[in-house]
Amino acid sequence: MLELIWIGSAYFMGLVASRLMLPPLVGYLLAGYGLHAAGFSPLAALPHIADVGIELLLFTVGLKIKPRSLIRREVLSVGGGHLLLVAGFSTLTFFWLDQQITGGLILGISLAFSSTVLAIKVLEDNGELSSLHGRDVMSILILQDLIAIALLAFTDGHQPTPWALELLLIPFLRPIAYRLLEASRNAELRLLLGVTMALAGGVFAEHLGISADIGALLTGIMLGGHGKTEDIAHKLWSLKELFLVAFFLQIGLNNLPTQQQALTALALLAWLPLQGGLFFLLFILAGLRARTAFVSSLALTTYSEFALITTNAAVKSGLLAQEWQAIISLTVAGSLAIAAPLNRYSHILFAWLEPLLTRFERKQGQALLDRIPESLGVAEWLVIGMGRTGTSAYVALHGRERRVVGFDADPIVVESHLAENRRVVYGDSEDTELWAGLPLDRVKGVILTLPQFSLRCSAITQLRNRGFQGKIGAIYYYDDEQKEMLRLGANFVIHPLSEAGNQMAKQMLATHGASVSED
Template sequence: MIEAVWIAFAFGLGLLLKQAGLPPLIGYLGAGFALSALGERVGVGPEDSYVLNHIAHLGVLLLLFTVGLKLKVKNLVRPEVVGGSLLHFGISSALFLPAFMYVLDMPAGEAILLAMALSFSSTVLAAKVLESKRELRAFHGRVAIGVLIMQDLIALVAISVASGKTPSSWALMVLILPLCRPLLFKLLDLSGREELMVLLGLLLALVVGGVGFEALGLSSELGALAFGAMLANHKRAGELSQSLWSLKEVFLVGFFLQIGLGGLPDQHAVVFALVMALLLPLKAGLFFLLFVGFKLRARSAFLSSLTLTNYSEFGLIMASLVLPAWLVPLALTVSFSFIISAPLNRVAHSIYERIGPSLRRFERDIRHPDEQPITLGDAQVLVMGLGRTGRAAYDNLAEKGYRIIGLDSDPVAVDTSLQAGRSALFADAEDPVFWQNLNMPNIHSVILAMNDAEAKTIATQKLRARGFDGLIVSHAMYEDIARRIIQAGADHTYLTMSEAGTGLAEHVARSIQERSALLAENASST
């Protein structure tokens, strides 16, 4: 019965917050506070918190396992990622520490842990925001995710040290784990793409990583992260992460409910959370200055910084393990930061268009990999977006003798196309500076093959605004998106699924005709 109460409260408040354009997890936390206030009137007792604690722990382990699946060293060992995360962590902690010690009169050890908890940004919120805008693989998205993974690693080290666990003499066995990577790869290959793959993820995250590391006297959180990291370079790591995403989210609902059930916030907790929320612009400003210091353009630095302008659920995980007295104030702080951060990130590009000229004054006059092209040379056709659709269009037109150039905001997609012999450059269609500086003297046709509908609309508007009167063609998944792109100035849009069906029908009709002709020929010969 109590499970029904949990689900009803969590769903109701989560849905309410979602309709208001805010992350549902704020509703889950509110549901926990509501259940705590109602107590025994809705059948919630101490034993239920004990059960919920186990569910919450499973959510944390799955979160860390999925973080490990994204832990690719080549994406982390970049100056802006390593330097930006470490310097921001150090400076933030150093600024918070004296305030906590002298204003809040906290012991030094407790103040250090609280300062560290507030220096992190939210992996869950950032991933959801970037995924919803299809910017996970854009340059600024990759920088933000890299910084978040570095922060998660720092948090995990801090939790392991602060928890004071003493490893057993068998703990050195973890040093041989890298030798098990071929076996893990083989298991993932054999598990297929259905429930066995999900069960393998649960086995590695909760049993082998979680329980196994605890048996060795190590942190179960470290074990979950380690086994995720060992699978990070497998070609299906992203698929495994995606298959565990919803399951992890369900268990994390228990984590936020558990925090709320820990007690209602008092006046001091509310004041603390409000003060921390007011300090968010300082967090964003520090990230921005560090990123431009590492040679990022103002636009990339701004978008990455805004993604990181919040407080982290890892701070709550740290508090639940080593700062229990601060769990409720930190939960409110994280919630307030989400309420501010989520709406801002949805209009991040519009904000930059208004304040971009002021921010560009901070740019360093040094070339960086995210610097965009200023000329497209003698290319005749521009293909924007080098995914499957864009690559197919590029190759088909190249075979017909056209001079093609492809642009993409994902450096990996650009590198892949370059290795395949295509002419490709890094560029972001939503960046107004790109369109202002671009010289495209011989381009007479543009193909918009990006995933994001908003990017196609913006690209069309920018092309027409700069006086381009050539052909603009786009694909779209839905009719309303196609209409929007046409209204922005495109000449043609093709509905992807409809075109695929039409192409399939043409192949079938051709095959029927060929088969009929062959049967007729065989009949006449006999």
């Protein structure tokens, strides 16, 4: 019965939060506070379930870590610079308030972390996870997660045994792990393998006197790089979220915040705009354009779930007072409640603020990828979105000796096409500056193969508003998409699967005709 009350409360409060355009996490925390106020106490198993959720979280972080992505200039300068400035300020503040310096430093660094869950959700919903700013945000989040892991190791309170160096043997187990992954051909087996390896890494680390979270992270890093790890990370994401519900419920069930704690949380929330401004300034100094810097900064202007985890560990170790658990839980929940709707409309917000923000751009030393193409040369055809369909369109036009240029918002996709000697440049279709500054005088037609319907509609609208008189072709997946894009000004739209069927029938008939003529 108690399990039903807890899970049901978390569900209904999460549902209410989502209906209010807030992350369900806010609802889970409120459910915990409500259960505590109603006189419920946490189950004995709840902390253990929460620990499993944290291990799965860190394991999935390890799967995504790519050292090359962490050593880019904007990642190190922005992510590292922000952490150092916020940590230094928090240390001075706690020294001035005559508080514990070590605890203040840990708290300050924790508050410099941004919400991985919210940022990934927003970028994924907007189709921007693989864009330039999406990759920068993800890399900075991973850098912050690594620092968080170091904080957890410092605040854990356990003394590692001399055998702790055995953790360095985990990467050498990669061939065995890859063999197991190749043998696990079913989706269920791959999911079970991921959970097993995350828990095995945690158990091994605990046996050596190290936090289980460290072992789960190292195991994730060891398994990362395989072609199927993306599938494991995707499947573990929902499972990990389910286990983490216990963690957020536990925070609320522990105690209710007092009025003074609530005021302190509000004071910390008042610092959020300054954090966002600091991120924006650092991105600008790293050479990014105002639009890229603004959208990236907005995605990072939150307090992280990791702040709850590190604060909890610091309190257990006696480095922070007990009251900080309630303060930080309220602060994190409030930051997510503020940031979620703002990120949903980040591009609209930038359009309003564009005249002001573009004044901060550095014309010298601008990042190579984050530039608007000043010329398309003699190109007469544009392909926007260089996935499978876009690449096929590009190859078909190039094969007919047409002058064609491809655009894509994923820097990795751009690099791969350049390696194939295709003329492809970086360009984000949501960037109003791209359409405003793109030279279209010679262009006869534009092909839109973007996966998101909203992006195709936006591109058509901006092209026609620009006065483009050439042909516009686009893909569609549903009938209502077809009607809307034709209404906005597309000359023709094609369903990729229907066209594949037509081509297959033509090829089959052509082959049949050839065989009959040969007979």
